Amino acid sequence: MDTSSVKVTNSFPQLSGICDLLRKNLTLTAGLIIFFALLLITVLAPVIAPHDPAEQDLELRFSPPSSTYPLGTDQFGRCIFSRIVYGGQISLAIAVISTIACVLIGVIVGMYAGYYGKLDAVLMRTTDIFLAFPSIVLALPIIAIVGPTPLGIIIAITLPGWAKFARVIRSSTLSVKSNGFVEASKAAGASDTHILFRHILPNCYGPIIEIATLGLGSKIITITSLGFLGLGVQPPTPEWGTMINQGLTMLEKAPMIAISAGSMIVLFVLATNLIGSELRTILDPRSDTIVI
């Protein structure tokens, strides 16, 4: 490697350099703007929404967009815009919380199996069972026990979801573990905790961010399939996935239901993917393309 031509570019951002980073990295900025805009809309739902999302006006069913109903009304005469704004609260919360839970469980199980190897076979066969089991079948008894509340839905989505993370993190752990720096660290007297959290975990960030961002969008869709069985978010509580599902049958009469809910999910997935891919590059010093 010719080192004379390598420019020293400290690619890890310092706190003071974050504004500079955002100015130069437009992809990340765009992702963050969309993400925080969505977050703001859902948090400020009571202020933004012109109507109560459950308020029905049966005389105004399927009315087109107007100044009182910015996106028109649905089959019960409810304001679609208000339902979209409120629907984000549940959709985003469930998607984000269950993904974080999946990552946490996956990291613990995956790193334990990969690093220690003691219970490797037992843990991996358990993950195989969870991977092979249809997630809906697993979700049914959980929701039957906990009830179709947001908490029940989070558990029902997390339980089949962690296995994929555990698998990926285990294989990353195995490959990082065989590196010389882990051996050298051990030879220097480092504890297992030090090796796991300073050496192995940071070198697994790439795959973790990758599957986490991919999973966020699909989690919202999973809520829909639960809703199809009547186990999802219960009406009249608005939720994006369920809105798409219902809106599809009324696509000719009130296209705005499915289109607007679908657009919100697309925006959310787009934002997380933009942030995820840029974060991965920024966290990896080997990507010299970003000059800060």
Next chain:
Amino acid sequence: MIEGVGLSKNYVSEYNRKMLTHAVKDVDIRIDNGETLALIGESGCGKSTLGRMLLNLIPPSQGEVLFEGNCLTKMRGAELRAIRWKFQIVSQHPDSALNPRWTVADSILEPFRIHGKITGGRDQKQELERLIDLVGLEPGQAARYPHQLSGGELQRAVIARAIALDPAFIVCDEPTSMLDVSIQASIIRLLQARQKEIGCGCLFITHDIQLAKIMGDRIAVMLGGQIIEEGKRILDHPVHPFTQKIVSPGLNETAPDLIPACECSNHACSFLTSCPSRIPRCNIYPEMQVCGDRRIRCHLVS
């Protein structure tokens, strides 16, 4: 002084529990403070496994590792970690020896952070300056990430980390085999100079016979998991047929017909199948014998 007594390492096949691979068989090894033992042998003969057993990175199947009279193989957990800094390793692949997500400086200072010997930021800076100066790196290079340095520079950084806490014993596992020929000499000189300064023992594992002659105060030749000859000038005056073969390749190529596999039991001499001067007794495992200033495993010397 570090000493391995009767060290063996067996690997069991995961699919057939009866299939044993003897990576290292009954090896006695001793390295005094300030002394370099050069260990040479073919690929896969157990050199690296032996080195890692001495460092307690691989637990031996049998035998003990003694450091100044303390048995390292019996230590566990925190007790072992507290003594670990006295043994260091310089590995073959400098590319993977440093965490790609840390700066080189962070990697060099890792031993200090683990053992908490240094508290203030100023001291760490001083230590870093001292170490990179010792191994001949530029301060600017220490602030970079490993992928931005060349193999030779990385190996210097690895050496800096290895000598950071003034260890008592270093295993150098083919430290120059992945480097350009032009850089090898400077790394070897660096290793020699730093070792002399610290006065630590060194196990220098290599393929290169000339390098072994230069580095080693004593030389050990390994074959099939065993040390078959060990002594001061064994490469100049080889006695064991295998040592003779590796010192003058091409001379003893006229190996006799292969012995049928059934006769080569686990208890036979490791060199049995291709030894030019074998005798019937070679089917019995030769014991290590002291012969003048050398130790040798061969029936021919007795």
